[in-house]
Amino acid sequence: MTSRVGATLHKIWDSDVAYSFRRSPVVVVAGVTTLLLFLIAIFAPLISPFDPLDLATIDLTNGLLPPAWHPDGNPEFVLGTDEQGRDMLSAIFYGLRLSLFVGFVSVLFAMALGITLGLISGYAGGSVDAVIMRAADVQLTFPAILVALLINGIARGIIGNERFDELAIIVVILAIGLSFWVQYARTVRGSVLVEKNKEYVQAAKVIGLHPLLILFRHILPNVMGPVLVIATINLALAIITEATLSFLGVGLPATTPSLGRLIEEGNRMLQEGKWWIAIMPSIALVILVLSVNLLGDWLRDALNPKLR
Amino acid sequence: MLAFIIRRLFQGIIVMLAVGLVAFSLFNFVGDPINSLVGIDTPLDEREKLREQLGLNDPFPIQFGRFVLNGVQGNFGLSYRMSEPVMRVIGSRLPATVELSLVAAIIALVLGVGMGVFTGLYPRAALSRIFLTVSLIGVSLPTFLTGILLILVFAVWLGVLPSFGRGDVVSFGAWTSGFFTSTGLRALILPAVTLGLFQLTLIMRLVRSEMLEVMRTDYIKFARARGLTDRAINFGHALKNTLVPVITITGLQLGAIIAFSIITETVFSWPGMGQLFIQSVQSVDIPVMATYLVLIALFFVVINLCVDLLYYAVDPRLRFDGSKGGH
C-alpha cells in the first residue's frame, strides 16, 4: 500500500510538469509565496495581532505611527498604523483575505459561466452559437475593467446607491466574473466541436443519454489543462481588477477594506509623506499578483495548451 | 478591395448597433428617464403626459430607432448630474483624454515593439532577461499602483513633476491642448508613463512570442539554408511576418489605452472622459455612462477598421484571395 502511494508520488515528482517546476527556483519561490499568502488569508483572524474590523480595539492616539523600524515607530505595530490607529499588518492580512476571496469566487463564476456557454454554443451550433460567440467578440473588444465598471454602474442603478454597500461584494464578484467568461467559452467550444461528431457521442444518443451530459464528462478532462492556465492568469487579473475597482471607490466599501481600498485610503495620506499606509498594502498586492502570474506563466509553458 | 472595406464597415455597424442596444437598455431599464427631466414633486398625470410626448410609450423598435437616429446626430440627452447635454459635457473632456492616450500609445508602441523584437531575436541576451523580468513586474503592477509610486517618487519625494491636473492649456476653438505650454507638457509626463507602461509590457510580451513563433517557421529555416544574412532574415523576413499579428494586438491595445485612462485619470485628477465616467458610475448618471460606452465602441470600431486596412496592405494572401479572408 505505502509502496503504491510512494510510486504514485514518485511518478508525480518525476513528471515533466513537476520537473519544470523544480528546475526553476523563481517558480518554486513563487509557489511557496502563493501558498504562504493563501494560508495567511485563510487564517487571518487567528494570526492577526489586532482585529482591524473591531472599532473597540482601535485607539486614535495610535494614529499614523510609522513602521516599527522607524525611530518614531512602535514595536507593537510592525508595519505602522493608519490615521485611525488601525494596525496595518492586521489590515493587510484581512485585506488579503478579501482580495483572494473575491478573486477566487469571481474566477470560479467566470469559469462556470464560460464552460456552460461554451458547451451550449459548441453543441447547439447554428444561431445559438452565432449569438453567443458574437457577444463574446463584442465583449472582448472592451477591456475587462470597463465591462466591470459598467456592470457596477448598472447594479447601482438597479439597487440604488444607498443599499449598494451591503451588496457590494456580490456585485463586484458578478462584475469581474461577467467580464472574464469569454476565454473559457472559446476554449470549451473549440473542444466540443472536435468531440461532437465522435462515435461515443453518437452512441450516447442512441442509448438515450443526453449528449450534453456525455460531452460534459468527456470534454472537461480534455480542457482541464487550458482552463487551469486561463484560470491562474485570470486569478491575477481578477485580483488586480478588484483592487482597481476598490481603489476607484466603486468596489468593496470602506467597512470591509480589501487591499485596493487600503491603498486608496493610504493614497490620500501620500502627499503628507505618510507613505507606509499606501505602500505596505501595495507591496502585499504586488507580491500576490506577481507570484500568481509567475505560476500562470510557468503553467502555460509546462502544459503548453493551444490558447485562443 | 472595395468589397472588403464594405464588408468590414458593415461588421462595424453591427457592433455599433449591438453596443447601442446595450446603451439604450441602460436608459430604459436602469432608473426612470423621466426623473432626470422633472422634479420629484411632479404629479403623476403630468409625468404620463411627458412620457407620451417623449415617445416613451412607443413600441420598443421605434424607440430604439429614434435613439439610434439621435445618437448618430450626437444627441444623447442631458446628464442627470449636471443637467447639461451629454455630448457637450463629454466633448469638453475629450481633448484631455485623447492627448494623454496618444502620448501613452506612442510610448507603448515604440518601446513595446522595439523591446519585443529585441527579446524575440536575442532571447539569451542579458538585456532580454532584464526586459522580461521588468515586463513581468509591469504586468503584475496594477495601473493605479504605478501611478501612486510615480507620484510618491517624482512628486512627493523629489518634487520635480506635478502629481495632478493638466497644467496650462491652449485653446483651439473647441479643442484644448497641453502640448504647447511647459506646465502642460510637464503635467503630461507621469500620467502618460503610467498609462503606457502596462500596455508597453503587454505589447512587448506579445511581440516577443510572435517573433519566437516566426523564427521557428520553415521559411525562416529555409532562408538560413539559403545563406541570407541575419539582417535580411531578422528584419526582412521575420519582422514583416510578425507584423500581421502585431498589428491586431496593438490595435486592440490602443483601444484599451483609452479605456484604461479611466484609472490613470482618477489617480492624477486628469480632467478627461475617464474621470467623468467614474463620477458618472458613482452617481449613476446613466446618459453619460451610455454615451461613454458608445464613444469607446466607436473608437474600437474605427481602430479595427484601420487594422483591417493595414492587414490588407501587409498580407498579399488577403489581396488575391478575398474568399479566404481571416488570418
Added chain:
Amino acid sequence: MNAIPNQPLLEVRNLRVEFPTRRGTLLAVDDVSFHIAPGEVLGVVGESGAGKSLTGAAIIGLLEPPGRVAGGEILLAGRRIDQLSYDEMRKVRGAQIGAIFQDPLTSLNPLYTVGRQLIETIQTHVKLTAQQARTRAIDLLKEVGIPAAEQRIDHYPHQFSGGMRQRVVIALALCANPKLIIADEPTTALDVSIQAQIIALIKRLCREHGTAVMLVTHDMGVIAETADRVAVMYAGRIAEIGPVREVVKNARHPYTSGLMGSIPSVGGEQGKLTQIEGSMPRLTEIPPGCAFNPRCPEAGERCVVERPDLLPAGRSSAACWLYDAAGVGRKLRQPQTVPEAVNG
C-alpha cells in the same frame, strides 16, 4: 554512374550529433562516416528518427539547439566546414551547399513574391545588379519548368500549386550554382503524381549542372530511381552503404533485407511482402551491441555485446557481424517463417 573522382566533394568522418536532455545526453547520430563524389547522388534512407535529417542539418550547420555536433569532421572539397564561424558558414550555405526542404507550402515566405526571394538569394551570393539578378531569376524559373516565368516571377507563393512551389524551392536552392544539394524529403509532402516529376527534375538539373545531391528520404522507391549510391540508417548509425543496385538486389544487412522485403515495387520477385518484427528503438532505449539485434532474425550472442562497425560485404559495406570472420556466434533465435503481410 559517374567516374570515380580523386577527391570526394563531401566527406563526413565519424560524425556525432547529440541532444542534451534532462534524462541524459542522447546520441542522435552516432559515428557516421560517408562521402559524396562530385555530381553523385547519395540516397540516405531510414525510418523517421534514424538520424538521416539530422545528418543533413549538421552538414549545413543548421542543427536546432540544443542539438549539437559532438564529434567528427565534415569536409567540403577538402576544407573543414564543421568548425567555421556562423558568418563563414553562412557564406557556404546557399553558395556551395543548397538545401531543399520537405514542405514547399511552408518553405517560402508568404509575404514576398517569389521573384523577391530569388533575387535576394542571388544577390547575397553573386555580385549582380538588380536587373541582372532578375534576369537570372527568370532563367532559373524557366529551368525548373515554370511556365510563363516572366509573369510568374511577380506572383506570391500562395498563387502557386504545391508542385510548382517545390519547383520554386528548387530554383532557390540552385541560385548560386552550389556544388552540393541536400534535399530533405523533397517529395514527401507532394501528390504521388507530382512526386515523379519533381524527382525527374532534380535528376535532370543535377546532371546538367554537375551538382551532387544528398537525398534524404524514407521512400526506398525514390532512392532506387534516383540515387547512385545509398546509405541505410538505423538508430543513428549507418547499417549499410553501397551502390544502389547492389543494395536493392543483394541487401547485406538483415535490416536492409527486411526493408527491401517490405517494399512492393523493389522487393521480392514473387511480389511476396514481408515485414520486420517490432519497431526501431527510441534513442533512450538503444540496446547494447548491435542496435538491430532485438529484431534481427540472424542475431547471435556476439550481436548483443559487441557493436559492429561497417565491414566490407560484397560491393557494399554493412555494419553486421555476419561479414566478420568470427561471425555472430551462437544464434539467439530459431529461424522462423516471417509472417506474410496481407496484401490484396
